[in-house]
Amino acid sequence: MQPAKIEITDLSLRFGDRTVLEQINLHLPAHQVTAFIGASGCGKSTLLKCINRLNDLNELCHTLGSVYLDGEDIYQKYYDLPELRRRVGMVFQTPNPFPMSIYDNVVFGLRLLGVRKRHKLHEVAERSLRQAALWDEVKDQLNRNANELSGGQQQRLVIARALAVEPDVLMLDEPASALDPISTLKIEELITELKQSYTIVLVTHNMHQAARVSDFTVFLDQGRILETGRTRDLFTNPHHKATEDYITGRYA
Numbered sequence: 001m002q003p004a005k006i007e008i009t010d011l012s013l014r015f016g017d018r019t020v021l022e023q024i025n026l027h028l029p030a031h032q033v034t035a036f037i038g039a040s041g042c043g044k045s046t047l048l049k050c051i052n053r054l055n056d057l058n059e060l061c062h063t064l065g066s067v068y069l070d071g072e073d074i075y076q077k078y079y080d081l082p083e084l085r086r087r088v089g090m091v092f093q094t095p096n097p098f099p100m101s102i103y104d105n106v107v108f109g110l111r112l113l114g115v116r117k118r119h120k121l122h123e124v125a126e127r128s129l130r131q132a133a134l135w136d137e138v139k140d141q142l143n144r145n146a147n148e149l150s151g152g153q154q155q156r157l158v159i160a161r162a163l164a165v166e167p168d169v170l171m172l173d174e175p176a177s178a179l180d181p182i183s184t185l186k187i188e189e190l191i192t193e194l195k196q197s198y199t200i201v202l203v204t205h206n207m208h209q210a211a212r213v214s215d216f217t218v219f220l221d222q223g224r225i226l227e228t229g230r231t232r233d234l235f236t237n238p239h240h241k242a243t244e245d246y247i248t249g250r251y252a
């Protein structure tokens, strides 16, 4: 088995008296893309948000179990949450650039971390925009307001912003579902490129996308893992009828 970047053990989560995740055990290998799939409301986004402890912001949320990042339990009492969120970047379904220039968006996190040196900020802005496959399109207009970019460009900008603080893990929650087919293809190509440097977790409703870009797939059903494995195995030879029904679009 490949070494785990993230190991989840006996994780259960409830919001108030409503159980949303039950007994999740998962091994997410480094430098691989793992896709979370499953019907709406099965807990994909909530599971993602366990990995950067974003659910903790909800006072009704109770979490049991452990999530290890590089062998260290992120749910231990004094874990450094700002550092966790630097190491685990997250991109949401709807592109959410800040209402400021392209440049200021990319270096936002670095400035928060106290980086002031202009040459350092410039260097990181260029590197991150190149990594997000956006540099060539915006290099002559870095002062332009980010909201003037197309949706697909905005999403790549948000990915550049996440990469600027040098995370280890990149979590993408339906990153292309609001985008046109060409922008979607660019994001998929980008995911394949980025896995060389990052561990990627992808939530998607698009089965073709999961099959195209992920190495491992986790199928969730009502807060439990019903099936997990290498994507090519799970898609060609699912063990459960529910998995087969879901990936072939026959889910009731």
Ligand SMILES: Nc1ncnc2c1ncn2[C@@H]1O[C@H](COP(=O)(O)OP(=O)(O)OP(=O)(O)O)[C@@H](O)[C@H]1O
Pocket (backbone or CB within 6 Å): 015, 020, 038, 039, 040, 041, 042, 043, 044, 045, 046, 047, 058, 060
């Ligand atoms: N902040 C919250 N408070 C209470 N319940 C919540 C909260 N967030 C999510 N839930 C519930 O947890 C369940 C799982 O939601 P989640 O968003 O993780 O599902 P999902 O599989 O990502 O769905 P979708 O594919 O529609 O985005 C849902 O029933 C949802 O109503």
